[in-house]
Amino acid sequence: xxxxxxxxxxxxxVGHVYEYTGAVPEGIAAESPEMSAHVTEDFxxxxxDNLISTMVVQLPYMNNKIVLYCNSATDVNTSDEFVLLTSLxxxxxxxxxxxxxxxxxxxETAQEQVEQEQTQETPGEGK
Amino acid sequence: xxxxxxxxxxxxxxxxxxxxNSIITGGVAATTDLSVPARxxxxxxGTYPNGIYSRVNATTYTYSxxxxxxxxxxxxxxFGFSATQLTTWDLAQSYNSGTDTLINTFQKTGxxxxxxxxxxxxxxxxxxxxxxxxxxxxxxxxxxQVQGVFDLGHNGVTRAxxxxxxxxxQDMQNVINTGSNTGVLIPYTYSFDVLTYANNTSSxxxxxPLKKFTATSNLAVFENPVFVTSTPNGSVxxxxxxxxxxxxxxxxxxxxxxxxxxxxxxxxxxxxILVD
Numbered sequence: 001x002x003x004x005x006x007x008x009x010x011x012x013x014v015g016h017v018y019e020y021t022g023a024v025p026e027g028i029a030a031e032s033p034e035m036s037a038h039v040t041e042d043f044x045x046x047x048x049d050n051l052i053s054t055m056v057v058q059l060p061y062m063n064n065k066i067v068l069y070c071n072s073a074t075d076v077n078t079s080d081e082f083v084l085l086t087s088l089x090x091x092x093x094x095x096x097x098x099x100x101x102x103x104x105x106x107x108e109t110a111q112e113q114v115e116q117e118q119t120q121e122t123p124g125e126g127k
Numbered sequence: 128x129x130x131x132x133x134x135x136x137x138x139x140x141x142x143x144x145x146x147x148n149s150i151i152t153g154g155v156a157a158t159t160d161l162s163v164p165a166r167x168x169x170x171x172x173g174t175y176p177n178g179i180y181s182r183v184n185a186t187t188y189t190y191s192x193x194x195x196x197x198x199x200x201x202x203x204x205x206f207g208f209s210a211t212q213l214t215t216w217d218l219a220q221s222y223n224s225g226t227d228t229l230i231n232t233f234q235k236t237g238x239x240x241x242x243x244x245x246x247x248x249x250x251x252x253x254x255x256x257x258x259x260x261x262x263x264x265x266x267x268x269x270x271x272q273v274q275g276v277f278d279l280g281h282n283g284v285t286r287a288x289x290x291x292x293x294x295x296x297q298d299m300q301n302v303i304n305t306g307s308n309t310g311v312l313i314p315y316t317y318s319f320d321v322l323t324y325a326n327n328t329s330s331x332x333x334x335x336p337l338k339k340f341t342a343t344s345n346l347a348v349f350e351n352p353v354f355v356t357s358t359p360n361g362s363v364x365x366x367x368x369x370x371x372x373x374x375x376x377x378x379x380x381x382x383x384x385x386x387x388x389x390x391x392x393x394x395x396x397x398x399x400i401l402v403d
Binding site: 005008009010011031032033036037040041044050051053054055056057058059060061071 | 187205207217220221223226227228229230231232233234290312314315318320321322323324325326327328
């Protein structure tokens, strides 16, 4: 899933986002405080730490996926009902190494430099 | 109510936790109600707001705060501590008491507020704690922190998407910025950018009043209400309760004053926070 899109929801550069794959209990609307509580409780139960910070949202134009954000810097999920979608830590951008290929012009310039150096050395040879 | 919490250098974190809890839950009416190292130099202004704050867990420092006027909107906050400091502050939409779990939370990290500051007349800093029915603010300038949770008013989005929170974090160190980064964060509110609930950074809408003088040549300090807005919400506007814009450089630093209604205010960075 698009990391940048998830960042616009959770406004964070740390933490992990999981998709909830468990069942939605009968009588509970997916986008309701009860559903948020149900999903959060499931996550906490698996993780065992009730002091972590989480948020549950439903994504209506992504097949109504229910996703949970946890602000932990590491992947702390232990439950089968959650699938890791992404970490929100920005990807490391590796800049490509650009190899310079000599053009005709640069080759000519290099040749001229060599010739100039040779000419400068010549007067000193007789001393 | 404002407690200007000033301590001798031997203050412990346990004392601070106990004092902070007492201040929030109404157990401090006089400085003698504070721990011993905080009694000598602290001072108290205003009165405690009854019926707004409750501690909801005996172990963790988790509290409920009812909205000052809009019924049915109670949100929750929690303080986290390291071995020596107040380090995190969570604000959550709701709470499950059975498991002490905050639901839909945003956590402010890196507060690093150390309660052990030796009071000095020449450098009289400490921790200011405002607790009223509209906001709770903690100011610790020595830790570069002025943070608060403020009530918000309704708008068209919060009426239609009723799970949206009516409280926001306000980082008062950010209010001096212009544009979008004025330090407002609503942890859970509907966003039309992503068509779901999300956390939301908002900016201020206000008019800076001018300085004018009265017939007796006294400076009149005008106070304008502060509103918050954000484009993901369709640029709708919420009133931010208890925060007012005052003329530029009316007060130097962080000062307490009384308004025309004889109510206490604390000024921070050309803003005024209602104390009572």
